[in-house]
Amino acid sequence: MKNPFKYGESVSGEHFTNRRKEIADIKSAIRSAQNIFIYSFRRLGKTSLIKTVLQSLAGERSIIPVYVDLQRAPSVGQFVEIYSAAIGQAFIARGEKLKKIGALFKMIIPSFELTETGGWKISFDFSKTTRGTEKALEEVYELPQKIAVERGKRVVVVFDEFQEISQYDGSAFEKKLRSFIQHHNEVCYIFMGSKTQIILEMFQDPRRAFYNSADIYPLPLIPGKDLVDFIIERFASTGKRIAPATAGEIVSLSRRSPYHIQMLSAHIWTVSGNKVKQENIRTGLDAIMLSQNELFFSWYDSSSLHQRAVLGTLAQTRKIFSRDVILTHNLGSSSTVQASLKALTRTNLVTREDGKYWIFDPFFEIWLQKKMEI
Template sequence: MLPQNPFIVRREIAYGEPFCDREREMAIFLESADSDEALCLLSPRRYGKSSLVNQVLGRLAEKGWITLRLDMMTIRSLKGLVESLEQKRLEASSQWTRIKEGASNLASRVSPQMRIDLETGSPTFSLSLSGPRAGEEDAVVAVLERISNLPRSLQRPVCFAIDEFQEVAGLEPKQRLVGIIRSAFQRRSRGFLPIYLGSMRHMLKLMFENENAPFYRSARMLELKELGVQDFAQFMNSQFRETLGRSMPPEVGRATATIFGGHPHALNLTASRLWTSLQLVNQYDPPVVREVWKEIVSTLIHEERAYYQQINRTLSRPALNVLANIARRGVVAEPYSTQFARECQLTPGQIQTALRLLIKEDKVVESEEGYMVLDPLEAICLKTESVSPDVLHAELERSLEHSGE
C-alpha cells in the first residue's frame, strides 16, 4: 500500500494523527482537568487550537472522561444554541452508555432526571424544553445547568470545549447571554471542566481580563504560540522517515520554521507539499529537495498574501499602510516619531487612529520592544510584497544556509 501524506492540512488534526509538540500546553490542560480549573485557549487563526483540544479530549476520553465540543461558529440564534446544547447533552448520554456497556448495574446508577429507553435499555434525556420556566432564555439556563451538573448525574468527569467562544457575545440577548453562561458554569459540579477557545484575541481578553466583564478571572488564560524551530524540524524529519524511509536535509525543516516564524499552518502545509512533490519525482538528493522547497515556499507566500489581502479588505488605507510599514521594520518602538511618520507618509494623529484600529482587529500587538505584526505569516507576506521572485529565491537560499550551520 502507498504511504499516506502524514501532514494534515486545512482541517483540524484528529486525536492520533501526526501532531507536533505542544507538550507544555498539554500538561497544563491535564493539570487543569485534575483541578477543574476552567481554561481559555487563544491564538491567531490557524495556530492549532482546535487540533490541540482534539488531542486533549482524546487523552481525557482514554482516562474515562466524557468529552463534548461545541462550535459557536455554527450557531446563529438563541434557539440554535439551545438545540445544540441539548444535542451535546444527548451525546454525553450516549458516551456514558458506551462506557458502561456490559455493566450489570446500569439502571441503579441512573439519576432521576434521566429516563431508560425501554427498547434499548439505555438512558436517554428528555428533549422537552418546556417546564416551569418558558422561553428560550430560560431554556438556555436550564440546559446549561444540566450540562454543568452532568458529572454528578453520570458519575463521570466531563470536559466541555466551546470553540470560537467569542461568538456568544454577538448572540441576542447581548451581554446577558455571557452572564448566563458564566453563572451556570460557576455553579458547576465537581469534575466539570469548561474549555473556551477563540481566535479573536482582543475580544477574548476583554471578556476574561476586564474587571467589569462577566468572565473576569473565571478561567486560566493560555495563549497558543508559534511552533519551535527545533520541534518542527524534528517532527518533519521523523514523519518523512516513518512514511517514506527518507531523511530530509536537516536545514530544510529548520528553514521552514524560521521563514514562517513558526506559524503552524504554514509549516505543516510546506511539509505536506514537499512530501507530495518529492514522492512524485521520487528524488531525495539534498539539491533537489532544496530547489523544490524554495518553489513551494515562494508559491505559499504568494497564495497567503492573497488570503490576507482578502481578509483585510475592510481595513482603512492608512491602517494597511501602517501595518505594512511595521512589518517592514519588524518592531516599531516609536510609532509617532517623525521618521516613522515620514515612512508611512501620514501624520502622527493618523498613525494613532490607524494603530488603535490595528490593535482592536488583532493585527498588531504591543510588546516590550514596541509594536509588531501579530501573525508572523502575515508579516512575511507583507515584508516580501515588493520583492522580485529572484530576490526572494536568493533570500530563501540564504535561509537554508543559515539553518544548516
C-alpha cells in the same frame, strides 16, 4: 503517495506534535474540576490540542467530555441547539441507549438520525420547546452539573471559540451563563478563544461576568527544535530526507506557526525529490504565493490607501513609529499611523502584543515584501 502534512482542520495522531506539558496541565485541571481559559493567536493549535486531550480520556468511564464549537453558533438559539446536541452526543459515544439519552431533556425534544457510518446523530430544534425558550435554556445550562452529580462522573465542557458569545445579546447572555456555571463544582469548563481584545477582556476585566471564573492559560508556541524534528520525521515517513537546517528555515519563515509550517512543508514535499534541496523552499513558497494570491490581494484591496502603506512598511520594519520610517514611507503623522494600525488590528491583518505591531500571517508578510519590490 499521500502528502504527510496537513493543515486547515484540526489535526491529531501523526499530524500532531508535542504539547506534552499542555496535555498534562489540561488533564490535571480536568481531574480537579478547575475551570480554565486557554487562548492563543488563531491557528496555533488550540482545537487540535483539546481534541487530543479529550481523545486520550475517551477510555475513562469516569469522565464525560462535551465538546462545543461556538463557531457554528452565531445566535443564542443555535448555541443551545448545539450545546444540547453536544451533551447528547457525549452519551451516544458512551454507548448509552437513545431512550435514556432522550430522557435527559425534559423541555426540548431531540431527534435521532442514523449516520452513514452507522452511528447516531442527535439534534434539537428549539422552535419545538415544550415550555418556552427561556426555561429550555435553563434546563440545558443546568444539565452538566445534574449529570455529574446524579452519575458521580466528572463532566468536562469545552467551549471552543468562546469569543463568539460576544455577538449574542451583549452582557446578558454572559451573566446568565456565568450565574449557572459558578455553582457547578463537579464540572470542568474549558473556555478556548482566539487572542483578541474581546476575549481577554471577558476574563480579565473585573467588571465582567467571567472575571475570576477560570485559570488563565496562554497557549505557548511549540519549541523550534520540536518543530524541526516534526518536519524531519514527517518527510522521513514518506522516504524523503531533509537537512535540519532546511527544516529550520521552514520553521523561521513560518514564525513557528504550526499551520504555516504544515502548509509550506506540504508544498515543499510536492516539489521535492527524495532529498529535499534548499531551493525547494523557494519553489514551495512561490507555489503558496500563487495559490494565496487572490486571498492576499483581497485583504490588501479591502484596506484603505494609508492602511496599505502601513502594511507595506510593516512588512519591512517593525519600527513603524520611528520618525525616519514615517518620513521615508510617507506615512504622515504618528497619529494617522496609530489610527491605521488600530483598524488593521480590528480586521486581524495586524497583531499587537506588548505595544508592538506586526503582520499576523507570515506568508502575507512575504507577499507584501514581494509587492513592495515591484
